[in-house]
Amino acid sequence: xxxxxxxxxxxxxxxxxxxxxxxxxxxxxxxxxxxxxxxxxxxxxxxxxxxxxxxxxxxxxxxxxxxxxxxxxxxxxxxxxxxxxxxxxxxxxxxxxxxxxxxxxxxxxxxxxxxxxxxxxxxxxxxxxxxxxxxxxxxxxxxxxxxxxxxxxxxxxxxxxxxxxxxxxxxxxxxxxxxxxxxxxxxxxxxxxxxxxxxxxxxxxxxxxxxxxxxxxxxxxxxxxxxxxxxxxxxxxxxxxxxxxxxxxxxxxxxxxxxxxxxxxxxxxxxxxxxxxxxxxxxxxxxxxxxxxxxxxxxxxxxxxxxxxxxxxxxxxxxxxxxxxxxxxxxxxxxxxxxxxxxxxxxxxxxxxxxxxxxxxxxxxxxxxxxxxxxxxxxxxxxxxxxxxxxxxxxxxxxxxxxxx
Numbered sequence: 001x002x003x004x005x006x007x008x009x010x011x012x013x014x015x016x017x018x019x020x021x022x023x024x025x026x027x028x029x030x031x032x033x034x035x036x037x038x039x040x041x042x043x044x045x046x047x048x049x050x051x052x053x054x055x056x057x058x059x060x061x062x063x064x065x066x067x068x069x070x071x072x073x074x075x076x077x078x079x080x081x082x083x084x085x086x087x088x089x090x091x092x093x094x095x096x097x098x099x100x101x102x103x104x105x106x107x108x109x110x111x112x113x114x115x116x117x118x119x120x121x122x123x124x125x126x127x128x129x130x131x132x133x134x135x136x137x138x139x140x141x142x143x144x145x146x147x148x149x150x151x152x153x154x155x156x157x158x159x160x161x162x163x164x165x166x167x168x169x170x171x172x173x174x175x176x177x178x179x180x181x182x183x184x185x186x187x188x189x190x191x192x193x194x195x196x197x198x199x200x201x202x203x204x205x206x207x208x209x210x211x212x213x214x215x216x217x218x219x220x221x222x223x224x225x226x227x228x229x230x231x232x233x234x235x236x237x238x239x240x241x242x243x244x245x246x247x248x249x250x251x252x253x254x255x256x257x258x259x260x261x262x263x264x265x266x267x268x269x270x271x272x273x274x275x276x277x278x279x280x281x282x283x284x285x286x287x288x289x290x291x292x293x294x295x296x297x298x299x300x301x302x303x304x305x306x307x308x309x310x311x312x313x314x315x316x317x318x319x320x321x322x323x324x325x326x327x328x329x330x331x332x333x334x335x336x337x338x339x340x341x342x343x344x345x346x347x348x349x350x351x352x353x354x355x356x357x358x359x360x361x362x363x364x365x366x367x368x369x370x371x372x373x374x375x376x377x378x379x380x381x382x383x384x385x386x387x388x389x390x391x392x393x394x395x396x397x398x399x400x401x402x403x404x405x
Contacts, residue, residue: 086251090197091209093253096149097124097182098246100201101133101156101170103141121200121246122146122170123182123255130289131170132281133245134260135161136224138168146172149180149207160288163225165280166260169288182247185254187277190214190233198237198259198273200246212237221261221274228369232274233257239273248275257281297378298404299386301327301357304368309389310358311371312351325399327388328355358394359387375401 077085103118120137124130131146138144144156154172161168194214202208216234223229235248239262248257257275264270287294300320304311313329316322331350336343357365360374361384378384380403387396 086195087197087209087211090249090251090253091199094182094197094247094249094255095199095207095209096180098122098149098199098201098207099124099131100147100204100206101131101137101245102145102147103138104143105140106142119201119204119242120244121242121259123245123247123258124148124179125169125285126181127176127179129172129174129179130159131156131172132258132285133168133170134258135163135166135168137245138170144170146170147206148174148178150178152178160292162284162288162294164223164227165229165276165284165294166223167258167276167281167284167288169285183254184282185250185252185256185278187231187233187256187279190217190256190277192216195251196235196237196256197249197251198235198239198243198246199249200239200243200259202238202240202242204242210238215272219274227372229276229280230373231277231280233277235259235273235275236271237273238271243273254278255281295380295403296376297380297382297384297401299375299384299399299401301329303329304357304371306367307356310356311365311368313355313357313388321399321402325397327386327397327399328353328390330354353391355388355390355395355397357386357388361385362387380404 077088080088099122101120101122103120105116105118107114107116118137118141120133122131122133122137125132138158138161144158145153146156147153152174154174156170156172159169159171192214195211196214197209197211199207199209212235214233215236218230219232219234221229221232233248233256237248239259243259244261246259247255248259250256256278258281259273259275261274262270263272263274284294298321300317300322301313301315302317303314305314306312313322313327316327316329331353333348333350335346335348337346357371359365360371361377363374365371365374375384378401380401382401384399384401385396386399387394389395
């Protein structure tokens, strides 16, 4: 075989080997691509990542849960169920807004002053250091201290309080970067059966979360001031001593109420808790921050008696709106009497001319508390129409309300 024929044979052999190698490489690449392609149709939906895809990002109920969360908080949630993810994300979003409140007071026992300590919970309202809690948590306290989520503790001052609604606002001089204000929700849209979360400091265990549902709405809750709070939220989430003043949160991490009381014969949780609704909180807190107290509309009716017909007006403040409107209370009658050579003056109370309040703005009233509730729907300067029973007739009297406390 000559040299030219040998060169052609070697060239053909090299070409065949190169072609074979190229086909093998292409086959390997195709197999690798098939193995690494996403198999979305076979994926267990429970393992879907917590961060939704682009289409789900448009759903406000999903995005609201992950707003303001550090990225590290979302790592590793794919191993949890959807319900567990909701619990985790709600806690991550809201727990930094919950504070631990401790108080010191002095109680008088026999002849000695005995120091007493108390504990409760609260929520950060703004970067200015305002803290929301129950009035009964700080009532009578000589020293109030607030511990933030980062463990830093600050002395707190009392900005204002309102016993009829059991609310108080504190203030701490903490750096703004340490404060994580809680987002306020809308309590007018709550539904029985809705999932709720309570975060507080039961028995001093800081930022403990419990879960439950709304058991009922529009409950009434008496306070130590003698008034009755309306529109109270009833829940079955566990509340114990130290939970007072802490937030009640919905599944989007918003404050929808403030935990304030439990129904219990032992003082421990029995599955019936109560919270002040967020709409009441918004109305009261704004006034406490502005003026330190709640300015309520006032009629000037200072005393009433309950009867089968309605509320009998006993006394009026002279010059008050009710007095100027012509409402009538008990009348003091002075009579001069003579006994032998002596003359003396005798006083008696004439109740026959007193007006009996039966309705306010067309709504029936039967108790002093229901009367005040209807009046407090107004603002100072508003007019309220009182329907009264006077001399066997129903009469409507318009009263221009004044500012009171």
